[in-house]
Amino acid sequence: xxxxxxxxxxxxxxxxxIRRIALAASVAEFLISLLLLRGFDSAASxxxxxxxxxxxxxxxxxxxxxxxxSLFLVLLTTFLTPLAILCSWQSxxxxxxxxxxxxxxxxxxxxxxFVSLDLFLFFVFWELTLIPMYxxxxxxxxxxxxxxxIKFILYTMFGSILMLVAILWLYNLTGSFDLPAILRNSxxxxxxSPRTEMLLFGAFFLAFAIKVPLFPLHTWLPDAHTEAPTxxxxxxxxxxxxxxxxxxxxxxxxxxxxxxxRAAPYIGVLAIIGIVYGALVATVQHDLKRLVAYTSVSxxxxxxxxxxxFNAISIxxxxxxxxxxxxxxxxxxxxxxxxxxxxxxxEIKEFGGLATPMPVLMSFFMFIALSSLALPPLNxxxxxxxxxxxxxxxxxxxxxxxxxxxxxxxxxxxWAYQRVAFGEVTVEKNRSLPDATAREKxxxxxxxxxxxFMGIASPLFTRRMTVATxxxxxxxxxxxxxxxxxPAPPAKKQIGHLATILPGWQVRP
Amino acid sequence: xQMSAEQxxxxxxxxxxxxxxxFGVVIMVLDPFVSAARxxxxxxxxxxxxxxxxxxxxxAAHDSGAAYSGLIHADSFSLFVHVVVIGxxxxxxxxxxxxxxxxxxxxxxxxxxxxxxTAGMGILAGANELVTAFxxxxxxxxxxxxLAGFRRRASQSxxxxxxxxxxxxxxxxxxxxxxAIVYGVTGSTRIDAIQAAFSxxxxxxxxxxxxxxxxxxxxxxxxxVAPFQIYAPDVYxxxxxxxTALLASAPKAATFALMLRIFYVSFGTASHLWFWxxxxxxxxxxxxxxxxxxxxxxxxxxxxxxxxxxxxYILVAFIASTDLGIAAVLFYLxxxxxxxxxxxxxxxxxxxxxxxxxxxxxxxxxGMRQPVLAACFSLFLLSLLGLPAxxxxxxxxxxxxxxxxxxxxxxxxxxxxxSIIGAYYYLRVIIAMYFWEPSKDYxxxxxxxxxxxxxxAAALGTxxxxxxxxRVLSLAKTAADSLLMR
Numbered sequence: 005x006x007x008x009x010x011x012x013x014x015x016x017x018x019x020x021x022i023r024r025i026a027l028a029a030s031v032a033e034f035l036i037s038l039l040l041l042r043g044f045d046s047a048a049s050x051x052x053x054x055x056x057x058x059x060x061x062x063x064x065x066x067x068x069x070x071x072x073x074s075l076f077l078v079l080l081t082t083f084l085t086p087l088a089i090l091c092s093w094q095s096x097x098x099x100x101x102x103x104x105x106x107x108x109x110x111x112x113x114x115x116x117x118f119v120s121l122d123l124f125l126f127f128v129f130w131e132l133t134l135i136p137m138y139x140x141x142x143x144x145x146x147x148x149x150x151x152x153x154i155k156f157i158l159y160t161m162f163g164s165i166l167m168l169v170a171i172l173w174l175y176n177l178t179g180s181f182d183l184p185a186i187l188r189n190s191x192x193x194x195x196x197s198p199r200t201e202m203l204l205f206g207a208f209f210l211a212f213a214i215k216v217p218l219f220p221l222h223t224w225l226p227d228a229h230t231e232a233p234t235x236x237x238x239x240x241x242x243x244x245x246x247x248x249x250x251x252x253x254x255x256x257x258x259x260x261x262x263x264x265x266r267a268a269p270y271i272g273v274l275a276i277i278g279i280v281y282g283a284l285v286a287t288v289q290h291d292l293k294r295l296v297a298y299t300s301v302s303x304x305x306x307x308x309x310x311x312x313x314f315n316a317i318s319i320x321x322x323x324x325x326x327x328x329x330x331x332x333x334x335x336x337x338x339x340x341x342x343x344x345x346x347x348x349x350x351e352i353k354e355f356g357g358l359a360t361p362m363p364v365l366m367s368f369f370m371f372i373a374l375s376s377l378a379l380p381p382l383n384x385x386x387x388x389x390x391x392x393x394x395x396x397x398x399x400x401x402x403x404x405x406x407x408x409x410x411x412x413x414x415x416x417x418x419w420a421y422q423r424v425a426f427g428e429v430t431v432e433k434n435r436s437l438p439d440a441t442a443r444e445k446x447x448x449x450x451x452x453x454x455x456x457f458m459g460i461a462s463p464l465f466t467r468r469m470t471v472a473t474x475x476x477x478x479x480x481x482x483x484x485x486x487x488x489x490x491p492a493p494p495a496k497k498q499i500g501h502l503a504t505i506l507p508g509w510q511v512r513p
Numbered sequence: 514x515q516m517s518a519e520q521x522x523x524x525x526x527x528x529x530x531x532x533x534x535x536f537g538v539v540i541m542v543l544d545p546f547v548s549a550a551r552x553x554x555x556x557x558x559x560x561x562x563x564x565x566x567x568x569x570x571x572x573a574a575h576d577s578g579a580a581y582s583g584l585i586h587a588d589s590f591s592l593f594v595h596v597v598v599i600g601x602x603x604x605x606x607x608x609x610x611x612x613x614x615x616x617x618x619x620x621x622x623x624x625x626x627x628x629x630x631t632a633g634m635g636i637l638a639g640a641n642e643l644v645t646a647f648x649x650x651x652x653x654x655x656x657x658x659x660l661a662g663f664r665r666r667a668s669q670s671x672x673x674x675x676x677x678x679x680x681x682x683x684x685x686x687x688x689x690x691x692x693a694i695v696y697g698v699t700g701s702t703r704i705d706a707i708q709a710a711f712s713x714x715x716x717x718x719x720x721x722x723x724x725x726x727x728x729x730x731x732x733x734x735x736x737x738v739a740p741f742q743i744y745a746p747d748v749y750x751x752x753x754x755x756x757t758a759l760l761a762s763a764p765k766a767a768t769f770a771l772m773l774r775i776f777y778v779s780f781g782t783a784s785h786l787w788f789w790x791x792x793x794x795x796x797x798x799x800x801x802x803x804x805x806x807x808x809x810x811x812x813x814x815x816x817x818x819x820x821x822x823x824x825x826y827i828l829v830a831f832i833a834s835t836d837l838g839i840a841a842v843l844f845y846l847x848x849x850x851x852x853x854x855x856x857x858x859x860x861x862x863x864x865x866x867x868x869x870x871x872x873x874x875x876x877x878x879x880g881m882r883q884p885v886l887a888a889c890f891s892l893f894l895l896s897l898l899g900l901p902a903x904x905x906x907x908x909x910x911x912x913x914x915x916x917x918x919x920x921x922x923x924x925x926x927x928x929x930x931x932s933i934i935g936a937y938y939y940l941r942v943i944i945a946m947y948f949w950e951p952s953k954d955y956x957x958x959x960x961x962x963x964x965x966x967x968x969x970a971a972a973l974g975t976x977x978x979x980x981x982x983x984r985v986l987s988l989a990k991t992a993a994d995s996l997l998m999r
Contacts, residue, residue, distance in 0.1 A: 099881075128901035135900065138940075142948045150948050154940060161936050165929040168910070172917045172925075 031086050064181050067122040072472030073253055073323055074118040076465060077246055080330045081118070083454070084242045085111045087447050088235035091338050103144055106136035107235060114243050118250065123171045123181040127164070130251075133244065134160055137236065145231040152224075152231035159224040163211035170207035174259070187258060198262065205263035208256050209271075215248030218271070218308060219278035222301045229297035230350070234341025237293070241300050242334035246326045249307045253319070253476055257311065261479035268312045275312065276405045278305030283412035287419070292343070293350040295420055296336045299376065302409055303329045309406055310391035314480055318394020319473045320466050325387030327465070328458060332376040332384055335451040339369045342444055343424075346437050352423050356430035362439040366425045368448040373421050375455045377413045383458035526580035526587035528569035529595050530632045536562030537628035544621030552619040556610045559624030563603035563631070570595045583703065585639045590992040593843055594638035594770040601762040601850040602631040607967035608858035609755040615866050616664060616753070623663060627759065630656035634767035643692040643702040646771050650688065650735070653764055654681050661752040661760070667867075673751025680744045681734070688731025694724030695779075707779040725780055725787060732775075735768040738824045739797035746805070749817035754861030754868065757813070761820040761857065762850040769827060769846060773839055776831075777996065784834040791832050792924060799825030799931040806938050813860050813871045815938055816853075819897060822935060823849055829928045830912035833919040839993035841911040844986055848896070848904030848978045855971030856893040859886065862964055870955070876942060878951025886960060887946045889972050896975045898939040899932050904978030911986070 070078065089107060109132070116129030134157055142153035175181055177192045186192075193201070214221045225245075229237050257264045282301030289295035303325070310322030342365060343358075344350060359366045371382075378384035388410055396403035429435050440448065458465070516524075524531065540555050540562075547554060573587045573595075580587060606627055613619045633652025640646035658681060662674025696702050698721040699710035711721070734741040749757045776787060802822030809815035827849070830841035863879075863886075864870055880887040896905035909932065913925045960968070978985060 131901040131906075135895065139947065142944065150944055153948075154937070154944065157940065158933065158936060162933050165933055166926070169913060169917070169925055169929050172910075172914050173922070175914070176917050 064124045065122050066125060067182055068116075068119040068125070069121050070119055071475070072469040073250065073476075075468060076323070076327055077118045077243070077250055078115055080246070080327050081111060081114050081243050084238060084330060084334050087334070087338065087450065088238045088242075090443060090447050091238070091341060092233065092235040093443060099143065103140065103235075106140050107239070109136045110140075110239055110244075114239075114247065117247055121183045123174065123183060123186075123255075125181075126183075127168060127171060130164060130167075130247065131161075133247065137240065137244065140236040140239075141228060141232045144233040145236065146233075147231070148227070149231045152227040155224045156228040159214055159221070163214035166207040167211035170204045173204060183254075193260075193262075198266075201260050201263045202266070205256060205260040205267065208259070209252065209267070212248040212251040212256060213308075215251070216245055216304050216308060217248070217301065219274045219281060219301070219305070222278065222282075225301060226294050226297040229300070229337075230291065230293045234337060234344065237297075237337040237341070238334045241297070241337055242330040245300060245304055246330060249304065249311065249322065249326055252308070252311050253323070257314075257476055258479060264312070265314070265480065268314065271312045272309055272399065272402050275305045275309040276402060276409075278302065279309070279406050279409035280412065283409050283416060287412065287416040289416075289420075290352050291350045292340050292352050292355075292420065292424065293337070295352075295416065296333065296340060299336070299413065299417070300329070300333055302413060303333070303376075306388055306391050306406060306409070309395055309402065313391075313395040313398040313402070314477065315394040315398050316470075316473050316477060318391050318398070319476060320469050321387050321390025321392075321394055323469050323473070324462065324465060325384075325391060328375070328383040328387045331451060331454050331458065332372060335372040335448070335455070336376055338447060338451070339365070339372055342440070347433070352420060354431055355424040355434065357425070357427045358429075358434060358437070359425040360429055361435055361437045364445065365440040365448070368440070368452060369425065370421060371452050372448075372455070373417045375459070377417045378410055381459045383455050383462075386459060386462045522576055522578065523580045525576040526573050526578060527585065528572045529566045529599065530569075530635045532566045532569045533562060533599075533628045533632035533635065536565070537625040537632070540621050540625040540628070544625070547621065549619070552621055553610060553614075555621040555624055556606065556613075556619075559628055560603060560606045562628055563599050563606060566599050566631070566635075567596065567603075570599065579641065583705075584642045584645045585636065586641045587639060588992075588995040589988070590773075590839075590843075590996040591639035591770070593988060593992040594766055594846070595635050597766045597843075597847050597850050598634045598638065598763045599631060601766070601854050602627055602759060604854045604858070604967045604971060605755050605759040605763075607963045608758060608854070608861060609753075610963045611961040612753065612755050612861050612964075618663060618753075623660070626656045626660050629653075630660070630759070631763065634763050637767040638770040640771060641704050641774070643695070643704070643775075647685075647689060647692065649767075650685060650771075653767065654685065654735075657756070657760055657764065660756045661748055663756060664753050664868075667751075669751035670753065671751075673748045676744050676751075677748045684731045684734030684741065686731075687727050687734075691724045691727030691729075691731060694720055694727065698724065704774055704779050708781065711780070711782055722786055725775075726790070728775060729772075729787070729790065732768050732772050733794065736765050736772065736824050736827075737798075737821050738794050738828060739801050739821070740794070742798065742801060742821045742824075745821055746814055746817045749820070750811065750814045754813065754857055754864060757817070758854045758857035758861070761817070762853045765820075765824065765827075766846040766850055769831070769842060773831070773842060773996065777834065777839065781834075781997075788832065788834075791828055792921075795825050795828035795832065795924060796927055797825075798822065798828060799928060803931050803934040803938075807934065809938070810873050811871050812873055812876065812942060813857075813864075813868075815873075815942075816856055816860065819935065819938070820853060822931065823853075823897070825931070826909060826912055826928055829921075829924055830915050832921055832924065833915040835915065835919055836990070836993040836997055837911075837915040837918055839996055840986065840989040841908075841915040843989040843992055844911050844978075844982070845908035847985060847989075848908040848975065851971045851974040851978065852893045852896040852903075852905055855968055855975065856890065856897065858964060858967055858971070859890040859893065862886070862958070862960060865958060873942060873945050874949075874952065875955070876945040877949035878946070880947035882951055882955075882957050883960075886968075889968050891943050891946065892972050892975060894939040894942055896979070898936050902976070902979045904975045904982075907979055907982050 085107065089104065092103065113129045113132040117126060117133065120126040120129055138153050138157045141156060142149055145152065177196065178186045178189065180186055217225050229240060232240060279302050282298050282305060286295050286298035286302065289298060307322045307325050310318040310325065340350065343355065347354060375382040375384045378388045392403050392407055395406060536559065540558055543555060570592050574592050577587045577589065577592070606624060609623065613623060630653045633649045633656065636649030637646055637653065640649055658674055658678040661677050662670050664670035692702060695707060698718055699707045701707055701710065730741065737745045749761060752760060780787065799822050802818050802825060806815050806818035806822065809818060827842055827845050830838050830845055833841070860871065892903065896903035899906045899909045913928065916925050
């Protein structure tokens with residue numbers, strides 16, 4: 005997967021070929037990553053398809069592998085990258101080579117984050133995603149791109165440097181950077197004072213929360229999204245934000261269960277504030293892209309909520325919602341980008357009545373918006389629904405507050421859509437806009453198919469996540485077992501296998 | 514005349530210095546006989562000198578041990594530092610050739626001085642006796658005082674030289690006074706003998722602490738740590754840029770080596786005495802360097818402040834007082850020398866004649882105009898920033914690791930916050946190079962092959978240390994062990 009970059013470096017000025025090679029490379033990567041599905045055994049409980057090499061010494065290895073969580077995130081990455089390349093086919097005209105190299109480097113680095121099982125390796129890839137994104141925003145972005153780029157990178161770096169300190173500290177405690185080895189050996193955790201554990205948890209969590217972004221730390225996101233070129237927003241919203249939630253699931257929660265449990269109430273509240281606040285702010289946006297950016301704040305709030313409800317269903321829902329959000333929000337950004345290509349503006353009031361000149365594009369837009377606001381049987385519904393049931397089982401109030409976010413999302417998306425698509429054509433220029441081209445139709449149709457498929461065939465996904473979810477929750481169950489001598493196994497665990505419940509909708513909270 | 518085996522060994526162990534001095538003398542002698550137009554030959558001779566000196570390190574490595582009845586040690590610690598110092602000098606020589614041509618300063622004595630300075634630093638790195646160390650310090654200092662003023666028609670360069678000379682002499686005096694006091698307390702100037710005297714006596718007399726403090730002042734000046742950093746920005750800015758490249762890297766490496774020897778070996782049993790002094794100094798150094806660099810618009814001066822900040826990060830590793838700490842310091846020095854020399858050489862090229870183009874606005878649009886040069890510069894900047902896959906990142910990583918290993922948690926957190934502050938000003942240059950519109954009134958000059966080779970070597974080294982650090986790290990580890998064995 006890494007060697008494709010080499011091909012790209014050879015070509016210097018031939019733009020058409022650069023685009024084609026980049027596309028071919030990314031499609032090939034998608035196909036290769038589909039092979040992962042075949043090699044993946046959904047019943048096995050540890051990491052699979054592992055690779056292990058000596059690298060630096062001192063406990064630092066090149067150790068990669070996947071489980072049910074990372075498998076789909078890798079697929080999501082490889083799925084979105086070709087689409088991002090396709091959508092920049094014409095909108096990127098300067099320094100084409102640099103742009104596509106950056107995109108492919110990001111892809112590599114993000115896959116690296118998802119598959120690495122060594123904390124050091126993880127950190128290296130984590131940081132490597134930053135620089136190409138920084139260039140993508142800074143060089144090919146819109147008017148305020150430099151401000152947005154530097155805000156983006158400083159925010160994220162601040163989080164990650166503290167995570168580095170925590171990683172080193174963890175190494176100090178455990179003598180290893182290897183995640184499975186650290187998880188196997190729980191002596192260090194028992195010896196850890198609660199304060200230290202909380203500090204370590206906090207350092208990791210801060211890095212991830214900035215990336216997600218969780219409510220008070222979200223201010224970099226609207227700027228970065230709005231200023232980035234379409235492909236940049238797609239990758240940023242589609243995959244990069246998931247690095248944060250993935251990190252929480254993979255590191256924060258399993259490594260520091262006690263601290264996670266103690267912090268969960270606060271985090272849950274922040275997540276709910278994020279859901280509602282993001283939705284409210286999105287409602288009042290007059291810039292279409294900014295609106296979509298704020299929906300991310302809201303939707304990712306759901307994911308964080310799902311994770312910190314510590315419940316098999318809500319966590320599965322969170323993972324599933326990560327994928328959904330990647331596809332739907334990626335698609336929203338693509339659609340908005342297509343409008344931008346035509347009119348070079350994101351202002352909602354510049355549009356209006358667009359359904360008349362471009363029916364195809366607008367109906368796809370509708371479809372995507374519906375998926376994003378969680379209409380059954382599209383994909384967004386499954387994720388949000390799972391999160392809400394899981395959370396409800398744990399905290400009634402949380403779930404009810406969060407559900408209001410789901411209602412709000414219908415308001416802001418439909419209202420925005422109405423202003424853009426329906427009614428009379430308000431701006432004369434819009435009357436003659438061309439409808440979707442063949443290239444755009446391919447992009448949108450692929451996404452729409454994915455949305456529908458993920459909505460209907462969700463058991464195919466969740467079945468493979470079950471074991472990984474249980475792994476995340478194991479320390480909590482152990483803790484509960486230790487606390488109560490004769491525990492009844494939590495009832496909600498048995499409906500962890502969603503294939504049994506989803507088709508019929510017979511769910512008891 | 515027959516030489517005894519011991520005498521031969523002595524020569525082997527001092528081979529790098531002998532080679533450097535011999536080449537320096539030859540260049541001085543040839544200088545009057547070579548016509549002004551052909552002075553470049555001497556530059557290549559100097560570069561050959563550094564290569565042969567590296568071979569000399571190889572010779573010394575095969576016959577390592579103490580030379581001249583223990584005044585100088587050719588152990589793997591000293592040899593590691595030799596490679597760093599000589600390598601930095603070689604790169605600086607390569608980068609100087611075209612610079613001196615454009616400035617009309619092509620003179621043989623420049624290269625001779627570089628070689629003498631390097632020999633002095635070699636002695637510093639190997640010295641096991643304080644007066645010998647003092648001689649090395651003087652050799653390197655006096656040569657660099659002259660080098661700093663080599664652009665003799667530029668007032669800035671003169672100011673740099675004078676400032677460096679006066680303050681430097683002052684600091685050397687402190688160092689010498691410190692040696693005298695330590696000698697008075699322990700009866701010896703041998704580093705291992707001082708340790709023995711303390712181990713036997715138990716408690717450290719107050720006078721010895723005073724001596725150690727004075728030594729710290731003297732050496733702290735040379736490695737540019739706060740509060741002895743005041744001179745550095747002016748000197749680094751005023752000196753000819755290739756000289757700045759040398760000044761910012763090699764003397765720092767050599768002096769840190771001597772500091773390690775004195776603090777870890779002589780006063781190793783008393784690390785609690787110097788712990789807080791170094792701690793405070795590290796915090797000050799990092800904050801002063803980074804905060805001052807933040808507001809600079811002159812890129813050369815910005816990098817001068819950044820090298821102050823980096824001395825602070827090295828102190829973070831230094832404070833660990835373990836073999837891990839030594840190894841981290843050594844690794845950091847190697848990575849630091851490569852990236853810093855590389856960055857200053859890029860600046861020396863872009864400054865054009867008379868060093869006129871040093872402002873950040875002059876870098877606008879470089880990424881479009883000269884993509885390869887801009888990419889190299891970005892690599893050095895990102896490495897200074899500490900981005901993974903570069904030597905600078907692993908340098909910081911090992912430094913933090915060593916410090917955490919010794920439970921110096923808050924200092925590491927402060928250092929981490931500082932590297933975020935640093936990120937801003939390094940990224941600003943990258944922003945200028947890639948995101949700003951190129952200015953119209955600028956004609957790029959082509960990069961000369963020699964400079965290109967130097968930049969390429971530095972960039973390659975930075976990446977090598979960032980991706981495959983295992984080998985250098987294990988060498989640093991061996992070096993650390995060789996220092997603590999005695």
